Amino acid sequence: PIELRDFVDSFDSEKLGVYLDIGNLIGYQQYPPHWVELLGPRIKRVQIKDYRENFDWTGNFSFCDLGTGDVPWQETIKSLKQIDYKSTVIAEMLPWDETLLARTSSAMDALFDF
Structure with missing residues (x-):
């Protein structure tokens, strides 16, 4: 994250930022x-x-369904609150089935109270 932070800062532009994929960080053994x-x-x-x-x-x-895997959600959401993140949170959920949307919506409601 240090290199990415410094790379973004090197452009000195408010228009450039990071689209952070929380789940992918786990795949690289990183701590979101x-x-x-x-x-x-x-x-x-x-x-x-x-x-x-x-x-x-x-x-x-x-x-797997949100909240049932290896992402440390409680700590991750706490850090998002600490940086005052107020923009969108987008869920990428696979594989599709007829109950996926409802399960994901319920999980997001339970995880995010801001």
């Missing part, structure tokens, strides 16, 4: 709250999903 804290106001949009690591020694991750 750390990224949020370091990038701060440079974060223009947030995309969320949840992953669960497959414990078969392959290092692969599988999509």
Whole structure:
């Protein structure tokens, strides 16, 4: 996150920012709250999903419902509040089924109270 922060800052423009994909950070064994804290106001949009690591020694991750995977949601949301993030949060949820939208909406309501 330090390199990304410095890269964005090097342009000295309010028009340039970061579209932060919280779920993908887990896939790279990163800690999302750390990224949020370091990038701060440079974060223009947030995309969320949840992953669960497959414990078969392959290092692969599988999509799962929000709040049921390995993303540290409580800490991540706390850090978003600390930087006063008030823009959109976009959910990327796979695989599709007829109940996915309702489950995702309920999970987002439970996770985000701002």
